[in-house]
Amino acid sequence: MKILFLDQSGKPGGAELCLIDIAKPYQDTCLVGLFADGSFRSLLEENHIPVQILTTQAIQVRKESSLITGLGSIGQLLPLIVKVAQLARKYDCIYANTQKALVVGAIASFLSRRPLVYHLHDILSSEHFSQTNRRIAVTAANRFASLVIANSQASKIAFLEAGGRADITEIVYNGFNPKNYQTDKFAVNQIREKLELNGKFVVGHFSRLAPWKGQHILLEALAQCPEQVTAILVGDALFGEQDYVQQLHRLVTTLKLENRVKFLGFRSDIPQLMTACDLVAHTSTAPEPFGRVIVEAMLCGKPVVAAASGGAMELIEHGINGFLATPGKPQELAQVITACLNNSHETAAIANRGQTVASQRFDVDNINKQIAQLLSRLGTKA
Structure with missing residues (x-):
């Protein structure tokens, strides 16, 4: 399977380290698209995973951002969305690894007619996200994602409580070598x-x-x-x-x-x-x-x-x-x-x-088998 992975960060956090392990089995056919440059790109290159910086302009939306801030970023996101949609036509699916990647990937999925996977590494609660950002994430996932992978029962429960669809959500814990x-x-x-x-x-x-x-x-x-x-x-x-x-x-x-x-x-x-x-x-x-x-x-x-x-x-x-x-x-x-x-x-x-x-x-080989099985069920929209 050819996968276009998307991640918003230039720095390696927990979600990014997890992405390295997920992408490794697909390194001959995948691409990781980043919304910022930094040490995460170097880590991907060290692991022989193809990577491309898709934008150098910082996206001015944070977890606590309001609706006005979110709306103000739409014009900034449009060139990025178009670029992702064009890239996605060369791949079998879009795999959004972070919330900003979900927003961009959701619209690009619609434009490119490629299925969208959202890997949920967050608890979508008021302690972590503004009401606006929770609503955007849930709406984008419900409307455009074929699969939501939650990294724990806690993450899944918070997603469902925020209005997320249970029928597309599966739990897969992080893998480790x-x-x-x-x-x-x-x-x-x-x-x-x-x-x-x-x-x-x-x-x-x-x-x-x-x-x-x-x-x-x-x-x-x-x-x-x-x-x-x-x-x-x-x-x-x-x-x-x-x-x-x-x-x-x-x-x-x-x-x-x-x-x-x-x-x-x-x-x-x-x-x-x-x-x-x-x-x-x-x-x-x-x-x-x-x-x-x-x-x-x-x-x-x-x-x-x-x-x-x-x-x-x-x-x-x-x-x-x-x-x-x-x-x-x-x-x-x-x-x-x-x-x-x-x-x-x-x-x-x-x-x-x-x-x-x-x-x-948490053996990474077993975790990757779980993800591969879930991805194999995706139907191509093209």
Whole structure:
């Protein structure tokens, strides 16, 4: 099958990393069209996946945008829609991987008479999107998509509650290659030594720095943990969230955690850094659509404590393959961290179970087979 993939981002987030795995089996016949240039293009090229930058003009619509802003962007989108429609005639289907890609892909699907697939990586709720953007996404999917792939039960439920069609919606979890999370022990030891983590109980947080990702919750919990507990924050701000980064630094000073918190920024050695941790914390204050970091930590053989909402509830059984804590409750998170510190044998057993379950349940080959089966049912509109 020849697929035209569409994605709005020039930077690799969870949806983009997922797209790389989905596109790989089709790399000889597919094209990934991006609405912005950046490091994501380089990643696609490194994986030998054909890529083309379809526009260099930023689309002035964000998740919280109003109807007026949305209408104002239509003129800007028209040249892009025409270009996508022309390209799509060379392919069997259009695969929209993000919400802006859905809007462009929906109209291009109509013009080119090619079926549209929408991969839903978001929870379409008021916590994440404006009412206007939710309505646009649901209307575009209902009217033009032949298939909506939701990345979790939580994402599907939110889509249906927003008015989405159940008859075109299927759940397929993100896929992972377990081999990518096998690390060299020497390299991991070097990281711990370089970051001066030896003798510490290291809690890692892996996410962009944003209020709803809840790094402040981890810092507040850390202040209630024994002195040997240290945190590393891997990631940086996107989308104009630098004020939050300053807020986090002020919180570190206020809580007197200067010697117990390290801001590492964006890093490419995520498996090595995760393996260098004793525990990985997921602290989102709003429901997470899936929780890619949770599975990655499991595959690294590390115990995970996650906020008990959204997709995380589908990934973790508390006390079996990980831990759950009430979102936005630093004291409860501190109790879990301290329990892991004090019960290393039991925590290691839980981490081992998590690794086994994740390796089987989210194996990328099995996930890609599920997607291929769904795509094979698409009827060509041409």
